[in-house]
Amino acid sequence: MAKYILKRILWIVPVCLGVLLIVFSISYFAPGDPVMSMLGASGYTPEAYASLKHELGLDQPFFAQYFRYIVNIVTKFDFGNSYTYGHAVSGEIISRIGITVKLGVLSVIVTTLIGVPFGVISATKQYSAMDYSVTVGSLFFAAMPNFWLALICIIVFALKLKWLPATGMGNWRYMVLPVLANSMGTVANVARMSRSSMLEVIRSDYIRTARAKGCRENTVIWRHALHNAVIPILTVVGMQLGTVMAGSVVIETIFNMPGLGSYLLTGISGRDYPVINACVLILAFFICIMNLIVDLCYAFADPRIRSQYVSGRKKKATAKEGS
Secondary structure, X not given: OHHHHHHHHHHHHHHHHHHHHHHHHHHHHOOOOHHHHHHOOOOOOHHHHHHHHHHHOOOOOHHHHHHHHHHHHHHHOOOOEOOOOOOEHHHHHHHHHHHHHHHHHHHHHHHHHHHHHHHHXXXXXXXXXXXXXXXXXXXXXXXXXXXXXXXXXXXXXXXXXXXXXXXXXXXXXXXXXHHHHHHHHHHHHHHXXXXXXXXXXXXXXXXXXXXXXXXXXXXXXXXXXXXXXXXXXXXXXHHHHHHHHXXXXXXXXXXXXXXXXXXXXXXXXXXXXXXXXXXHHHHHHHHHHHHXXXXXXXXXXOHHHHHOOOOHHHHHHHHHHHO
């Protein structure tokens, strides 16, 4: 198991390097000159232009810039300085990343706690009013863009009812609307997958056997059926993690949250390439970590998958004990 975890962690390195190469290439070959943007028309002189370009290292070849950028990240955690504001990008990321992680984690928790129970109840009460309600609601929220839902939440709960604050950061009340707007689309997908997976499992022979043995219905559903239907659900949750992290860019901007997503959007609008490269790399790293956690959850949920991580010596020892 430890060997598998180490292997997956090592695989994160080439994935992040590949993501960085793609984003770095887009920034490098994109139209526009960041040096001219920083100097402006009034401050431009050939000498000032050449000096600033050399100071930023933009006069070097593409791969020289790319490898220098990687070395600075690995050795000094230095993502460069912002072209627009001049501050260190790494310091700004450290101050903002906690908000984005908090938003993403809470969104995943809400997605799981709402989507899975509704999907299970919908499957156990197939063709009932509850089932139809969950199906229609899932289709509605799955088709709804998260930015539109965020605006509706602000209008209804902040401006009309005045229950919750509209924008900014503060106590827990400021996180309610962003988390709901960021998670409801993924709740719909998880609920639909939970329903489909449970419908396949509850028709199995071992479920009928458990009922015939006199097990309570709650035990049959939540212990036996859900335990065997959880793998497809975990897969969908893992796929939605990227959606949740990507959605933070729009959600943080709408709710004026000083997180990594709004910082990335500011960098994109201002062609601030160090900000763009750093934010995309950090988001890719967190998505890789979340996918690793989902893969480990597979092993804890299914003993057959966990047995594949056992080393050859342990398998032989177990076989000898059994014989």
